[in-house]
Amino acid sequence: MSLPRSSEPHCQRGDILLESLIGMLLMSIIGLGLVYTTSRVSVSQKDMNLHNLVVSKLREELQAGNCASSSFKPVASGETFAIQAHSRNVSLNIDSSTIDQTLCSLSVNAESLGGTICVGATACES
Numbered sequence: 001m002s003l004p005r006s007s008e009p010h011c012q013r014g015d016i017l018l019e020s021l022i023g024m025l026l027m028s029i030i031g032l033g034l035v036y037t038t039s040r041v042s043v044s045q046k047d048m049n050l051h052n053l054v055v056s057k058l059r060e061e062l063q064a065g066n067c068a069s070s071s072f073k074p075v076a077s078g079e080t081f082a083i084q085a086h087s088r089n090v091s092l093n094i095d096s097s098t099i100d101q102t103l104c105s106l107s108v109n110a111e112s113l114g115g116t117i118c119v120g121a122t123a124c125e126s
Contacts, residue, residue, distance in 0.1 A: 050074065051113055054081060058106045058119040067104035081108045086120070 053074040061070070067087050073080045084107050092099040105120025 047112075047114075051117065054108055054113060054117055055119060058083065058108065058117065061106055062104065062120055067102075067106075079110065079112055081110055081113075083108055 057072055057074070061083065067085050069083055069085045071080050071082045086105045086107065088103050090101050090103055092101070103120070105118055107116055107118040109116040
């Protein structure tokens with residue numbers, strides 16, 4: 001037996017449409033959040049790689065015994081960084097003998113690096 005049809009028009013409420021629109025809105029907010037987070041991580045990683053290149057170059061110069069001002073241009077950056085050399089003479093008195101030694105440090109001051117990076121024995125002392 002079939003159910004009798006009502007002669008009244010069926011009322012459309014649109015619940016499913018409203019729920020799907022809210023779901024799409026929430027998914028788009030989550031997607032935008034993921035894109036923003038990914039872009040911030042990417043920029044941070046680029047900055048850390050540049051920082052690592054500069055520190056490696058400064059350590060390489062110190063190990064080579066180069067305590068002189070110079071400049072270099074990392075491959076990853078279009079910017080040229082000026083290396084400032086700092087040296088200080090130190091005298092040590094041990095068992096009535098004096099040892100004179102020159103301590104050297106190198107530093108780079110650049111806005112793109114977030115300030116000054118110092119490597120060496122007398123780094124950033126002043």
